[in-house]
Amino acid sequence: MSPNGQNEARSAETGAASSKTALFILAITYWLYFGQLGVLVPYLGIFLDGRGFSSAEIGELFAVITLARILGPGLWAGVADKTGNAIGVMRLGCFLTVLTFSSVFYFTSFWGLTLAFGLMMMFWTAVLPQLEVITMNTVAKTKATYGQIRLWGSVGFICMTVGVGKALDIFSTDTPVHASVGVLALLFISTLFIRAPKEAAPEVSAAGSIWRYAKQKPFAIFIFASACLQISFGAYYGFFALYMRDLEYSGQQTGIFIALGVLAEVGIFLIARRLISQFGVWNLLFVSIALTGLRWYVMAAFADTFMVIVLSQLIHALSFGLTHAVSVHFIHQFLPKAYHSRGQAVYISVAFGLGGAFGNYMAGQQWQQGTNAYETFFTAAVFAIVGALSLLLCSKKDMDESKAV
Template sequence: MPFAKLPFANHKSLIVLALTYWLYFGQLGVLVPYLGIFLDGRGFSSAEIGELFAVITLARILGPGIWAGIADKKGNAVSVLRLGSFLTVATFCSVFLFEGFWGLTLSFGLMMMFWTAVLPQLEVITMKSVEGTKASYGLIRLWGSIGFICLTVGVGKALDSFSTETPVIASVGVLLLLFVTTLFIQAPKASAEKHTAVGSIWQYAKQRPFVVFIFASICLQISFGAYYGFFALYMRDLGYSGQQTGLFIALGVLVEVGIFLIASRLTARFGVWNLLFASLLLTALRWYALASAADSMAVILLSQVIHALSFGLTHAVSVHFIHQFLPPAFHSRGQAIYISVAFGFGGAFGNYMAGQQWDQGANAYETFATAAVFSAIGAASLFFCKRKHLM
């Protein structure tokens, strides 16, 4: 067990954090790959699916900043994390009350608004908890990938036997367990050095390294619109079963586990700029491979291996960059800007654009080729910032 040599208190605290990551990303493994299938089962068109994805993703723009501002000012990230988890499961249950587009949009939008309180606080708590220990952020975060794998495969298999309502039913159980787990999270001990916010976070956010980093992250998330919204439907149209689709998605996350174990060493060795550039470029190749040769299982498997870089490595180095570039007093708000702007705006635009292009699968090539273009633009944008400024 990787935590075995830590003191008992730290041991217990880090295990609870690992379990929280397991459930948080496990929930993403339940809903994100299969939300399109759920909505398709409710009779939504591909354009409506893309629009709903876009609308609910917009909640990620406002939510993180509001919650992170509260957490930074009150200095109580744990309470914000718990409140967000509780309100997430409470509002998500309203999915069962609505059938139409706007009713479901309201349900998922409210759920997403409160959901955005969870990850930025969890990242900050984890980074502070591993300081001064033999553990690392990647060691804790990898359990999120394991949770994603377990629940993606499980729900994919269940879809072969049960209705398209399965993802939302499973989500309620996972979200409830997530809230219960947050009740056992302990706030990390405060540093002996008191961190006081001086000035505004925008004096840092407007600097070129941060602007370039955010722009590249936006491009990456735009490119993920096709994958998040339509990969499962794409695989179904190509004749793959729900279990096979779950295994494809799980493979992508499985390779993340290995990346998270070595992410800290890779970052120290190659730096943020080099790792982001390589990941964005290979992600562009990944999307184009899916666009042009997805009828080959070998191509699908290879593209899923690249997911370790597309998501795993880019996320790990992004968290590292924010933690190093911003003063401690702005860590929560820095994570919030990253999540709200990159995942919120970028994700919403990517989902909407993919939905407009998809046309019930008739334009699969064009949709994934467009995703490849945006990822390549993100890679090229890094040349507007010197390597030494993005470390």
């Protein structure tokens, strides 16, 4: 082989090794990011209940801190898109998240904890939109898929949910916040090793506000349906663990139930790209959101049956896993490259922020220490069905094939 040929071969091997390292670090980062959610999403209600808060106060606190997801994503993504320094924004967000979250150890009042969690959430929103964009750009240069990397987030969620669930049977209700600080610190460290692929200069024609694209019909309907879906999740995120406790399941069993749903996500992420290619964005969103409505209804009416809980949790693969993979794909293909971070931010701030806050508040007002469990989950079912039906206002072709103009 000629010297030039040897150099090219070595360069190719180095590039392949570098790509594998980059994918490995991204996988670890997803593991930690969603591992943190595996601690707080199921068990924050347990922590707050242990601090003596009522169900209405828990719902209100969830709603207030979720509101931080409305302003935060757009602010951080705008900085990332305009500076081209998505990694810097992500690292800063992780560092400030650890710093502000640690203050929960010094607050005991409702407003003190609300401030601590609200600030934490504001900085937390800097992480995921940038991570999603970096991952999509990285896998585009490899044979890997987004789903193959993202599934490690689900694995992290499972591990932390089961582990903290078991720990709650042994230690105090403060266990979730202790675990969270450790995971958040490791998350910040992992971001220090991420290297973004080199990208071409942003498109000059893409200058302007994200809202000129967001108000177009396919995107607007997609956001509305996503918001309805997240409203419906308010009952689950805020009160599922307390619901299971009221039904006399142990903390470990509750963790296993939650982990079962996330385990189902892993399988979906492995085949998500194939499903999107075969069935398209519209079909997958409609079926997934509609089945989520069914999921909440059976939880409302038949939660005293073990197998109903198991089947309900398996639908989580569609409720969250497939809808999220399809949503990331839709945003990436619908918007110009220079708007990818801001597109993800709109999705997170409106659907997860505004929708999630309303869903949490509403569920908290309905729950009444568990006496209105049926009404709470039935309302969730109604919102999911409304979200599915709203997709009928947009044709399959518009959502699957059109691009923002």
